[in-house]
Every structure is written in structure tokens, then in C-alpha cells.
Amino acid sequence: MxxxxxxxxxxxxxxxxxxxxxxxxxxxxxxxxxxxxxxxxxxxxxxxxxxxxxxxxxSKEDLFAACVQRESANLLEAVAGGVDVDLAPDMQLWDGLRAFFDYVGEQRAGWRVLHRQAISQGGPYSDELVAMRRRAIGLVDTLLVRTATKQGLDEHATSATEALAAAVVGAAESLADWWLDHPEVPSRIVAARLMNLAWMGFGDLVEGNTWSPRG
Amino acid sequence: MxxxxxxxxxxxxxxxxxxxxxxxxxxxxxxxxxxxxxxxxxxxxxxxxxxxxxxxxxSKEDLFAACVQRESANLLEAVAGGVDVDLAPDMQLWDGLRAFFDYVGEQRAGWRVLHRQAISQGGPYSDELVAMRRRAIGLVDTLLVRTATKQGLDEHATSATEALAAAVVGAAESLADWWLDHPEVPSRIVAARLMNLAWMGFGDLVEGNTWSPRG
Structure with missing residues (x-):
């Protein structure tokens, strides 16, 4: 040199x-x-x-931990930054999902490290993933509670929002994992699939639109 | 003695x-x-x-691997055994979800080992979990493809079923994890929440019932 x-x-x-x-x-x-x-x-x-x-x-271990931490912080920041809290809740959820899938689509290597490698490594790395998931569930839950309250739903109905938020976040994570193997599908389409699943399912709470077993 | x-x-x-x-x-x-x-x-x-x-x-390692394997096999067996393949697809999904949440509810220790401990251990244990998830996605996808085909949907629409199946399975896993911390909610209620999410969301494909962003 x-x-x-x-x-x-x-x-x-x-x-x-x-x-x-x-x-x-x-x-x-x-x-x-x-x-x-x-x-x-x-x-x-x-x-x-x-x-x-x-x-x-x-060390390599420290470096991996730093990667997981950075990717997790960047992802949360991208999602939070993509959402305007003055919009209606469904638009906030839509913008948040778009920001999530845009981030994963642009940072496939980061998501792979954060999701697949951290899970397969276990220990503190998977703890980071679990903590990120909890924060995400909290954010979605806040949106659903706001919607349910606005619709005048009672406490019984709103107690269901955290379960729904957990389901939506798990669905997003699993769908993003599936998407790693199907990169040809556009980000917007993946986000729209989940939005339909989430919002139509949430119709159960806000509109009494439910599936019931027959017989 | x-x-x-x-x-x-x-x-x-x-x-x-x-x-x-x-x-x-x-x-x-x-x-x-x-x-x-x-x-x-x-x-x-x-x-x-x-x-x-x-x-x-x-060894302790072998014993843990045997636990993860047994719990994973028992869970898949419980779900497969709970489903009658001659019923309509929505009833099959409902029965499968009921069997899944009944199993998790009755075998909380097993689910905790299979899900939380295996993830936090990483390595071959999380591989087992990933393999189980893939099999579950395949089962749900088969149901959705059958429904979509029956409704006369074209290839474009049916190509979406695998993504939806991944979302539903991720939602089920995340909801079961949430449920570990909320054991007071009855199994049937948890299953019904997810069924509404899954089937109403699937209405997107079968009935063109969708959420769209405004503006």
C-alpha cells in the first residue's frame, strides 16, 4: 500500500x-x-x-451480534418511518406492511441474517428476534385497539386485539420468509395479500363478519 | 431397593x-x-x-433432540388425525386449527420445548421446527388450491395460495406462542380467531372481497 x-x-x-x-x-x-x-x-x-x-x-460472535442488532434496528426504523400516525388505522397498517416488505425486499441479505441465521444460531440472537417481534406486536395492537375503540366495541372485543396482532406479525414474518424463496413476486403484491388477510380478518371485530362452522 | x-x-x-x-x-x-x-x-x-x-x-443433547422430534411428530399426527379429508376445505381448515390449538393447549410443555426452546437452542432443533412448518404450509396450501380450483380460479390466483398458506401457518405459530402467556383463553376461541383471519382473508381469492388503499 x-x-x-x-x-x-x-x-x-x-x-x-x-x-x-x-x-x-x-x-x-x-x-x-x-x-x-x-x-x-x-x-x-x-x-x-x-x-x-x-x-x-x-470477534466473529460479536460481529454477528452487531449485524443482528443493526438489521433489527434498521427494520423497525424503516417500518416506523413509513407510517403517518395521523392517518386512519387501516392506512397505517397498509403503510407499515408496505414499509416492512419494501425493507425486506431491498435488504434480503439483512433479513436472511436477522431471521434465518439468527434462528438457526439460537441464544441471544433469537432473543433479539423475539424482542423485535414483541415490539411489532405492540405497534399493531395499538392500531387495532384504536380502531376497535372508535367503532365503539366493548372491552371483550378489544381484548382480542393482541391475539390478532400476534397473528398478523407471525403471518408477516412467515410470508417474508416464503418471499426469500420467491423473489419474483413484487413487494406490493406480497403486502396486499397480508393486508387483505389482516384487515378482512379484523372485519370479524369491527363488522361482525365471521366464519362459523356448520352443523 | x-x-x-x-x-x-x-x-x-x-x-x-x-x-x-x-x-x-x-x-x-x-x-x-x-x-x-x-x-x-x-x-x-x-x-x-x-x-x-x-x-x-x-446424552442431554440427544435427549433434547428426541424430545423435539417426538413433540413435532405428535403435533403433526394430532392435526392430521383431526381432519376428515372428505369434508369441505373450510371445515378441514377449521378442524385442523382446532386440533392444533387443542394439542398445544393440552401439551403446553411440549409446545414450549418445540417452539421456544428449540428456537433459542438453534441448530438441528430449529431445523426440525422449520421442516415441520414446511409440512404444515404444504397441507394448508393443498386445501387452498383445492378450494381455488373448485371456484374456477385461474392459475394466477392459485399461485397465491402458497403465500397465503405460509401466512396462515406463521399466524398459527405466533398465536400459539402468544397463547402460552394467556392460558385463560379457551382453545376454541383462539382457533376461531385464526379461522376468521384465514378464511375471511382467503375471501380475497374466492370472492374478490378485498381491501384497497384509498387515494
Whole structure:
């Protein structure tokens, strides 16, 4: 490396260097899985030396934890940022689902690390996923409670909203996982499928529109 | 132990002894989690000596794998056994959901091991869960395809069934997880919530009954 190159590399602020490392790590973990990912490959892809990676972000384990945390924070931020809380609840749910699937579609490697790799690694990584899911259920529940209350539903009906919110969030996660294997389907179509499922199902509460077993 | 007691214990066939051990292991893993579960406690609860547990079912790791496998097989069997394939698709889905939530309700410890502990352990245990989820999606998809075809829907519409099946299965899993923390809700009510979500959402395909964004 020439003195000029060295100066250029050195001039990068730490957060830029860390982002390069995390971007590379997400890509490598996503493609290889945790166990088969090597620090050598992450160093190659990032264009950052291994000693610098260790100095900035620690061991492979620490690096994976940092990836899961960053992807989880970015995803929640993307969804929250996509929603205007002054709109009607159904539009908020729609915008939130669109933001979720847009994010997953643009950041497939990140979602793969966050969802598939974190689950298959277990431990603190899956705890992060569980915590994210709980926050998402809370957000959806708030929307459903607001809708149900506006429609003048009683306490019995509104107590059902958390169960529905859990179902909708589980459906979103499972659908996003399915989508990893069907990238040809547009984001908007995937979001619309879930919106129909969620909102039509919610019609049970707000309009008394229900399915009943026969006989 | 007296000679009489020894004879009585010895007389138990191996499969009965193995079931005792697995029942105890599921209970202890469910309450303590994998890491904090001890072979001593499993031995106490089962009333079977540690050397015999090792001889019959191997290490703690092997024992946990056997629990996850047994619970996964039992759950699929309970759901498949609860469905009459000669009924209409919506009744089959309803019976399948009822069987699923009845099983989870009766076997809370088993579901906790299968779902929460297996996810937080990762590796081959979460693989088992992923495989079970795929089989469940396949079953629901078959039902939805049959319905869509009966309604004379074209190929474009039926290609959506797998996505919907993934959403319904994810919703069921998430709802069952929520239910672990809300055991006071009756099984039938939980199943009915999801049935409404699933079948009303499926109305999108079969009746063109959809939610659309305004503006």
C-alpha cells in the first residue's frame, strides 16, 4: 500500500469503516451461514484488515451480534418511518406492511441474517428476534385497539386485539420468509395479500363478519 | 431397593421406560430451558436412574433432540388425525386449527420445548421446527388450491395460495406462542380467531372481497 493510499484509507471516519465491515459481514453471513462464514472472507469483502475488524467490532460472535442488532434496528426504523400516525388505522397498517416488505425486499441479505441465521444460531440472537417481534406486536395492537375503540366495541372485543396482532406479525414474518424463496413476486403484491388477510380478518371485530362452522 | 421393587421396575418394557424419560425431559426442559435443565432432575422426575437414561436415550443433547422430534411428530399426527379429508376445505381448515390449538393447549410443555426452546437452542432443533412448518404450509396450501380450483380460479390466483398458506401457518405459530402467556383463553376461541383471519382473508381469492388503499 502506498503512502497516498494509506492516507486515504486512514482518513475514513470510524463509523464509515464500521458500516463497511457490517455491510460485508451481513453479506457473508447471509450467503454462508454463521458457521461457514470466515473472518478472512469478511475482511476481503469489506476491504478492511482482520486486525482492524477485531479492533473495531470484536470477534466473529460479536460481529454477528452487531449485524443482528443493526438489521433489527434498521427494520423497525424503516417500518416506523413509513407510517403517518395521523392517518386512519387501516392506512397505517397498509403503510407499515408496505414499509416492512419494501425493507425486506431491498435488504434480503439483512433479513436472511436477522431471521434465518439468527434462528438457526439460537441464544441471544433469537432473543433479539423475539424482542423485535414483541415490539411489532405492540405497534399493531395499538392500531387495532384504536380502531376497535372508535367503532365503539366493548372491552371483550378489544381484548382480542393482541391475539390478532400476534397473528398478523407471525403471518408477516412467515410470508417474508416464503418471499426469500420467491423473489419474483413484487413487494406490493406480497403486502396486499397480508393486508387483505389482516384487515378482512379484523372485519370479524369491527363488522361482525365471521366464519362459523356448520352443523 | 428391595428385590420385589427391583423386579417390578425391571418388568416395564423399554418403550414405556423411554416414554417416562421423555415425558420427564419435556417437563424439565420446558420449565428450565435447555441450559439449566439437569440430568439429575430429569432422572428424579422420571424415576429412572441416570445410567439408564444414558443407556436408553444418550446424552442431554440427544435427549433434547428426541424430545423435539417426538413433540413435532405428535403435533403433526394430532392435526392430521383431526381432519376428515372428505369434508369441505373450510371445515378441514377449521378442524385442523382446532386440533392444533387443542394439542398445544393440552401439551403446553411440549409446545414450549418445540417452539421456544428449540428456537433459542438453534441448530438441528430449529431445523426440525422449520421442516415441520414446511409440512404444515404444504397441507394448508393443498386445501387452498383445492378450494381455488373448485371456484374456477385461474392459475394466477392459485399461485397465491402458497403465500397465503405460509401466512396462515406463521399466524398459527405466533398465536400459539402468544397463547402460552394467556392460558385463560379457551382453545376454541383462539382457533376461531385464526379461522376468521384465514378464511375471511382467503375471501380475497374466492370472492374478490378485498381491501384497497384509498387515494
Amino acid at each position: 502506498s503512502v497516498d493510499e494509506r492516507r486515504r484509507v486512514k482518513r475514513l471516519p470510524r463509523e464509515v469503516r464500521e458500516r463497511q465491515i457490517l455491510d460485508a459481514a451481513v453479506q457473508v453471513f447471509s450467503e454462508r451461514g454463521y458457521h461457514n462464514a470466515s473472518m478472512d472472507e469478511i475482511s476481503d469483502v469489506a476491504g478492511v484488515s482482520k486486525p482492524m475488524i477485531y479492533a473495531y467490532l470484536g | 428391595s428385590v420385589d421393587e427391583r423386579r417390578r421396575v425391571k418388568r416395564l418394557p423399554r418403550e414405556v421406560r423411554e416414554r417416562q424419560i421423555l415425558d420427564a425431559a419435556v417437563q424439565v426442559f420446558s420449565e428450565r430451558g435447555y441450559h439449566n435443565a439437569s440430568m439429575d432432575e430429569i432422572s428424579d422426575v422420571a424415576g429412572v436412574s441416570k445410567p439408564m437414561i444414558y443407556a436408553y436415550l444418550g
